[in-house]
Every structure is written in structure tokens, then in C-alpha cells.
Amino acid sequence: QSALTQPASVSGSPGQSIAISCTGTSNDIGAYNVVSWYQLQPGKAPKLIIYDVNEGPSGVSNRFSGSKSGNTASLTISDLQPEDEADYFCCSYAGTPTYWVFGGGTKLTVL
């Protein structure tokens, strides 16, 4: 059982937008503005796509955006592309002694 709750799967067609939710508690997502999102594709190293709730690292498409309200964070991917098909994980710092908690992951299928 992961500390953060994500939907197991989402899907969308090319060009559409999708959102992935990530629900935590007042001890993690609700306490700190440091939610991050990672993209995992088979055979590749995980990739940071959003940090500090809504900041995009250099080199990551601006089609990826993040937000947070209370204990829930969201990742939005606009203008879906076939190469976006991957597993997406959310993460939040949770203070000591827990440090970091992750979600169970969401499989994105681009139809």
C-alpha cells in the first residue's frame, strides 16, 4: 500500500489532455509545496517532469504541468503524444523521519 494514492490507469487520445491525481495527507502533500512527478518508461531511467508542485525542469516539454490543492496534487498532460505513454509517479517530501513518500503509479495509455 503506497503512501500516496493515484489512479491505476488513465487513457486519452493524441491531442487530448488528461489529468492524474495524487492524494496524500496533511503530513506530506498538505504540509509541503514540494510535490514532484516522475515518468517511467520500460528500459529507461525514471525522469523528473515536475518539481515543487508546478515547476518544469529544463528540457521537459511544457505540455506537462502540475498543481496542488490541500492534500491532493495533480499532473496534467496536454496535447497528448504517443511518446507520453508511460507510468507516472507522484512524490512528496514528508519531513523526518519519513522523508519521502511516493504514489502507487498511474499507467497512461495513449489510444
Add this chain to the structure above:
Amino acid sequence: QEQLEQSGAEMKTPGASVKVSCKASGYNFINYDISWVRQAPGQGLEWMGWMNPSSGNTDYAQRFQGRVAMTRSTSTDTAYMELRSLRSDDTAMYYCARRRRSGWSFDSWGQGTLVTVSS
């Protein structure tokens, strides 16, 4: 370009230990904390612990306390994670990840090391 290169897949029997390496390149190794994160089959990611490569200071997730050790070699810019008393539920992909400078996310990851524990 910063890169983390991990050692190859391991197969172990229950009760054994495994030591996974993570070699850093393209940046100053001692300036960024390294965490270890694992993903068991069909499960989410799980943070195991972190190490400061400069001081060697570590802190581990409670559930791994007493069973994990994170070390480093500053001469080879390599971080290590050793997990002892392996059980079948330790079967997972193990990743090293660099913590973003002055931040709370992980901006560079290794490619993963599959550890299989089976009798």
C-alpha cells in the same frame, strides 16, 4: 551531462546480501545527496534512504533500519547500497537517484538494478 550508471542484475537466495553500485559522472559527486528507491513488481516506488556523499552521513527509512547500509567511494564517485538478510519480497528494481540541489525532488536517476531473491 550528469549520469548515474548502476551495476547489473543480481540473483540471490533468501538470507543473502546484495550490494548495488551507482557510479556518478558529469557532475561533482560530493555536492549532491544520493537516495535509493525501489519498485517491487506491480508496486509503487518506495524510498529506502539517503546518503550525503561528502560527509558519508546517512539516514534510512524505518522499515529498512538495521538491514541496509549506504556507503560511497569519493575516489571513484560511486555510491553503494547493501541490503542484508534478503527475503523474497525484496525482489525489486533498485534505483539510485540524485537529489536536486537545494530541493526536495530527484533530478537524475540510474537505470535501475533488478534484484531477484529466490530459492
